[in-house]
Structures are given as structure tokens and as C-alpha cells.
Amino acid sequence: MTIPQIRAELLILATIWPGPYGARLAYLAIETKRRRAVRRAPNQRYNKITHAQARAYLAIHPDADYHEIAAHYGTNIGRVSEALRGKRT
Numbered sequence: 001m002t003i004p005q006i007r008a009e010l011l012i013l014a015t016i017w018p019g020p021y022g023a024r025l026a027y028l029a030i031e032t033k034r035r036r037a038v039r040r041a042p043n044q045r046y047n048k049i050t051h052a053q054a055r056a057y058l059a060i061h062p063d064a065d066y067h068e069i070a071a072h073y074g075t076n077i078g079r080v081s082e083a084l085r086g087k088r089t
Contacts, residue, residue, distance in 0.1 A: 047073055
């Protein structure tokens with residue numbers, strides 16, 4: 001059975017059984033409806049970082065880790081890793 005079929009059966013049973021059980025079945029049938037798709041957080045566009053920028057930051061701050069570099073340039077550590085490996089120009 002599919003969810004819409006189950007919902008229809010629950011609504012039929014809710015009309016047959018009056019009282020609190022029928023109300024509960026009707027409530028459960030309504031709860032099986034799919035909620036509207038809503039984007040909860042906006043898409044983030046990460047700032048670009050180049051190999052030269054990452055190397056320059058490491059020259060000034062030799063003990064910096066990927067998190068510090070990413071925070072400085074407003075990007076994520078994956079982009080920093082790509083920049084340091086030369087995958088980002």
C-alpha cells in the first residue's frame with residue numbers, strides 16, 4: 001500500500017468509528033500528508049581562495065591550520081585543501 005492509500009483507509013475508518021478513536025484516526029490520516037518543501041537555510045557561496053593566497057598566508061603564519069586559513073578567507077577547509085594542493089588556481 002502507498003501512503004495516500006493508507007491515508008484514505010484511515011479516513012474511512014475515522015468516519016465509521018465515532019468518538020475519540022475516530023478523531024485520532026482522522027488526525028493520524030492528516031499527519032501522513034507530506035509537508036511543503038521549504039529551504040531552511042540559504043545556499044552559501046564560498047569565497048574563492050587561490051594557491052598563491054594560501055601560500056602567502058602560510059608564509060606569514062607558519063603554524064596556521066586549515067581552519068584558520070578558511071576563517072580568514074571566509075571559505076571552508078575543503079577549499080583551502082584544494083588551493084594548497086594546486087587544484088584551485
